[in-house]
Amino acid sequence: MPTPIDHHEVQRLLAEEQAQLVEVLPAAEFADEHLPGAISIPLKQLDRERAQQLDRNRPVIVYRYDSQ
Amino acid sequence: MSPRAASRLESIGFERVYDYVAGKADWGSAGLALEGENGSETRAGAHIRTDVPTCRPGDRLHDVRADLDESGWDTCFVVDERRVVLGRIGRRAIRRRRDVSAEEAMTLGPSTIRPSGRLEAMVARMRSQRLTNLPVTTSDGRLVGMLTFPDAEEALRRLGR
Numbered sequence: 001m002p003t004p005i006d007h008h009e010v011q012r013l014l015a016e017e018q019a020q021l022v023e024v025l026p027a028a029e030f031a032d033e034h035l036p037g038a039i040s041i042p043l044k045q046l047d048r049e050r051a052q053q054l055d056r057n058r059p060v061i062v063y064r065y066d067s068q
Numbered sequence: 069m070s071p072r073a074a075s076r077l078e079s080i081g082f083e084r085v086y087d088y089v090a091g092k093a094d095w096g097s098a099g100l101a102l103e104g105e106n107g108s109e110t111r112a113g114a115h116i117r118t119d120v121p122t123c124r125p126g127d128r129l130h131d132v133r134a135d136l137d138e139s140g141w142d143t144c145f146v147v148d149e150r151r152v153v154l155g156r157i158g159r160r161a162i163r164r165r166r167d168v169s170a171e172e173a174m175t176l177g178p179s180t181i182r183p184s185g186r187l188e189a190m191v192a193r194m195r196s197q198r199l200t201n202l203p204v205t206t207s208d209g210r211l212v213g214m215l216t217f218p219d220a221e222e223a224l225r226r227l228g229r
Contacts, residue, residue, distance in 0.1 A: 001075075001078075002071065002074030002075060002077075002078060002085045002086060002087040003085070003086050003087065004086075004087050004089045005086045005087065005088055005089075006088075006090065006094075007088070007090070007094055007095055007098050007100065009086070010086075010088050010095075011100075013086065019086070022073070023092070024070055024073040030104070031104055031105055032104050032105055032106045033092060033096075033102045033103070033104040033105070033106050033107055034092065034102065034103055034104050035092055035095055035100075035102065035103075036101055036102070036103050041073075043072060043073050043076075046073055046076050046077070048080055051077060051080050051082070054077075054082070056081065056082055056083075058084075059084040059085075059086060060077055060082055060084065060085050060086070061085075061086045061087075061088050062070045062073040062074045062077065062085065062086070062087055062088065063070055063087075063088035063089075063091045063092060063095075064070045064073075064091045064092075065091050065092055065093050066090060066091045066092075066093035066094065
C-alpha cells in the first residue's frame with residue numbers, strides 16, 4: 001500500500017534517496033506549475049510503457065494538486 | 069487521483085511508492101518553489117519582504133514601539149515560538165499611551181495569504197479593499213513576510229501582466 005507523506009518527507013526523499021517526483025494531473029496543469037524536477041505522467045496515461053520512464057530502484061513520489 | 073496513481077505503480081511492480089497527498093497546493097503554501105508557466109515568480113511568496121517586525125505576546129507595547137521606530141515599519145506581528153501569527157499590532161494600537169502587553173494591544177486573527185497566492189489576484193484584492201499590504205503565512209500559520217502593494221504592483225509590471 002502506498003505510503004502517504006508530507007512535504008518534509010518529500011524533501012528528505014529527494015535529498016537523501018534521489019526520489020522521483022511524478023505529477024499525475026493533466027499535462028496542461030503540469031505546464032502551468034509543478035514541483036521542481038517533477039515529470040508529468042497523467043493518470044490516464046499511466047501504463048507499463050509510460051512507467052518505463054521511471055527507475056524501479058529509486059523511490060517514486062506521486063502527487064496532484066491537493067487532497068480533494 | 070494520486071492514491072490511484074500510487075496503487076497503479078505498485079501493481080506494475082514498483083516497490084517504494086509514496087503519495088504526497090496534499091500535493092502542489094501544499095507545496096506552494098509552504099513557501100516552496102514551483103516551476104512552470106505560472107511558477108513561483110507569479111506568486112506572492114517571491115515578492116515579499118521578510119524583515120517585517122515581530123514580537124512575543126508578553127512584550128511591552130513601549131518596547132515594541134521603540135523597535136518599530138527603528139525598523140521603519142508601522143505594524144508588528146505577535147507570534148509564538150514557532151512564528152505562528154497570533155495577532156497584529158497596527159498603527160492605531162501602537163500609538164496607545166498605556167504600556168500594555170502586546171497580547172492586550174493586538175488585533176486577533178489578522179487576515180493572511182499564502183505564498184502560493186497568485187500575484188494578480190493579490191494586487192486586485194489590495195486595490196479593491198484599499199490595503200497597503202498583506203501578511204503572508206504558510207499553511208500552518210507561520211509568518212513568512214509581507215507583500216506590499218507597491219512591491220506587488222511593480223512585480224506585475226516587470227512580469228508584463
